Amino acid sequence: MWQKNEEEVKNSVFGFGEANEAFVKFFRGISYLKPLAESKEAKTAVHNVSFEPGCRNNWHKHTVPQILIAVAGEGWYQEEGKPAQKMLLGDVVIVNPNTKHWHGATKDSWFAHIAIIVGDSENTLLEPVSDKEYDKLG
Amino acid sequence: MWQKNEEEVKNSVFGFGEANEAFVKFFRGISYLKPLAESKEAKTAVHNVSFEPGCRNNWHKHTVPQILIAVAGEGWYQEEGKPAQKMLLGDVVIVNPNTKHWHGATKDSWFAHIAIIVGDSENTLLEPVSDKEYDKLG
Numbered sequence: 001m002w003q004k005n006e007e008e009v010k011n012s013v014f015g016f017g018e019a020n021e022a023f024v025k026f027f028r029g030i031s032y033l034k035p036l037a038e039s040k041e042a043k044t045a046v047h048n049v050s051f052e053p054g055c056r057n058n059w060h061k062h063t064v065p066q067i068l069i070a071v072a073g074e075g076w077y078q079e080e081g082k083p084a085q086k087m088l089l090g091d092v093v094i095v096n097p098n099t100k101h102w103h104g105a106t107k108d109s110w111f112a113h114i115a116i117i118v119g120d121s122e123n124t125l126l127e128p129v130s131d132k133e134y135d136k137l138g
Numbered sequence: 139m140w141q142k143n144e145e146e147v148k149n150s151v152f153g154f155g156e157a158n159e160a161f162v163k164f165f166r167g168i169s170y171l172k173p174l175a176e177s178k179e180a181k182t183a184v185h186n187v188s189f190e191p192g193c194r195n196n197w198h199k200h201t202v203p204q205i206l207i208a209v210a211g212e213g214w215y216q217e218e219g220k221p222a223q224k225m226l227l228g229d230v231v232i233v234n235p236n237t238k239h240w241h242g243a244t245k246d247s248w249f250a251h252i253a254i255i256v257g258d259s260e261n262t263l264l265e266p267v268s269d270k271e272y273d274k275l276g
Contacts, residue, residue, distance in 0.1 A: 013228035039232040042203035044256075046230050065180035065256055069207070090151035092184050092252075094177040114230075118182075118203055118256040 002108065003053045005073035009110035012072045014048040016112075026125045028134075029055030029104075036114070043119050050112040051075065056104020056134065059126040064119030066095040068103060075111030076137060077103045078129075084137050087113065102129050106137070140246065141191045143211035147248035150210045152186040154250075164263045166272075167193030167242075174252070181257050188250040189213065194242025194272065197264040202257030204233040206241060213249030214275060215241045216267075222275050225251065240267050244275070 010016050017034030020027070034048040048071065056076065068077060070087040077093050078084035080100040087093065087103070095101055105111035148154050155172025158165070170188040177183075186209065194214065206215060208225040215231050216222035218238040225231065225241070233239055243249035 015228075037205075037230040037232045039203070039234055041234045042232050044203045044205060044232050046205060046207075046232065065177070065182045067175075067182060067184060067205075067254055067256075069184075069252065090153075092175040094175045094180050094182045094184065096177055096179045114207065116205055116254065118205075 004109035006110050008072040009050050009112045012048065012050070012112050014071055014112070014114060016050055017048065020049075023057070026058045026060070027055060027104075028128055031055055031057070044116065046114060046116050048112055049115050050110065051105035053105050053108055053110055056129050057102050058128050059100055059102050061098050061100050061124045061126070062095065062117065062121045063123075064097055064117060064121040067116040068093040068095065069114040069116075071112050071114055073111035074106045074109035075104060075113060076106060077101065086138070087111070100126065104129075107135075142247035144248050146210040147188050147250045150186065150188070150250050152209055152250070152252060154188055155186065158187075161195070164196045164198070165193060165242075166266055169193055169195070182254065184252060184254050186250055187253050188248065189243035191243050191246050191248060192272075194267050195240050196266045197238055197240050199236050199238050199262045199264070200233065200255065200259045201261075202235055202255060202259040205254040206231040206233065207252040207254075209250050209252055211249040212244045212247040213242060213251060214244060215239065224276070225249070238264065242267075245273075
């Protein structure tokens with residue numbers, strides 16, 4: 001299948017980084033992690049996260065806010081009990097604390113978003129987004 | 139004088155917004171504010187801030203972390219006691235709480251950065267960046 005936006009994601013001004021092997025058990029497919037900035041004093045970490053087509057993380061929660069900023073390609077963001085929303089270049093999502101959600105690429109497109117966590121987060125990784133749920137999306 | 143990056147800033151995928159009249163007394167020159175996302179529950183606000191060439195804010199502090207992400211043009215970020223650092227597309231700065239700093243455009247270029255504040259911030263606006271300090275920068 002033709003994979004859209006591969007060059008846009010791999011050549012992003014925010015960088016592409018390395019395959020995120022530490023998190024592979026919490027993702028379906030391969031994601032890539034590029035650290036952009038970190039401050040222990042501000043308890044803040046900023047990464048660019050890229051997803052191959054079809055790649056998404058499990059449903060999960062953070063105890064602190066997360067901010068997602070779409071910077072290349074096409075992806076999805078979904079909160080439990082709400083429809084998935086498409087994320088395109090320029091879209092920004094604030095994930096409220098303790099909100100069950102997932103994010104990732106669309107089926108046929110690479111996707112990259114900046115992800116920002118502020119605070120000492122405890123993260124709870126939950127079940128995968130099933131193929132049945134995911135394949136229903138456009 | 140030729141003003142670089144005007145189209146890149148005014149046509150940013152993150153939007154350009156309106157002249158920021160509320161803050162005009164804390165800026166030298168005109169800045170523009172485009173709200174991108176806000177959550178009261180997460181105490182988080184995300185804006186795209188654009189600066190005309192030569193525009194910069196006063197020295198100031200926040201009591202919570204701020205994240206700046208350069209998205210178009212050329213700008214400056216400086217913390218008290220440190221050299222100013224140029225901000226170009228893709229650069230990310232985490233401003234630690236209670237750190238005296240300023241940011242803005244270069245002399246001859248428009249500049250835009252996303253600015254994120256997380257937490258109930260008290261902001262302390264201080265003295266302007268003098269022409270003497272600013273004009274020394276490249």
